[in-house]
Amino acid sequence: MAAPTIFVLNGPNLNLLGTRQPEIYGHDTLDDIAARLVARGEQLGVDIDMRQSNHEGHLVDWLHEAQAEGAKAVLLNAGAFTHTSVALYDAIKAISTPVIEVHLSNPHTRETFRHKSYIGMAAKGTIAGFGPTSYMLALDAAMAL
DSSP: OOOOEEEEEEOTTGGGTTTSOHHHHOSOOHHHHHHHHHHHHHHHTOEEEEEEOSOHHHHHHHHHHHHHTTOSEEEEEOGGGGGTOHHHHHHHHHOOSOEEEEESSOGGGSOGGGGOOHHHHHSSEEEESSTTHHHHHHHHHHHHO
16 A cells, blocks of 8 residues: 655745745755655654645645645645745635645734735644744654644
């Protein structure tokens, strides 16, 4: 029997991790984070399907795909779409696959416009503010569901 899969979806500008505002987001690249998730996933007996897009519709399609493929959970760092996307909110509400919101920084300690999260209003839970460790904590939370 195949191992369960956890989708890890990343939104706009996360492809620039490692060089984009390292004082906020750190020096790790998305590939660095993916490598750690895959290694931890192997220990936990789960496959990691890591993806990134700067396009909102891709993220919506991938949320639908996660359900269609029977994913155990989705870890979603929607980037700036967190604060603007009713489409992602609706997509999360439309699927039964649990979604965990992930952020490297803590949006509540940043600009006021970042304090509202459409993703958080629909997600099972939120993990934020622990840098790349946020993804690892989210993976552990997904496995506990």
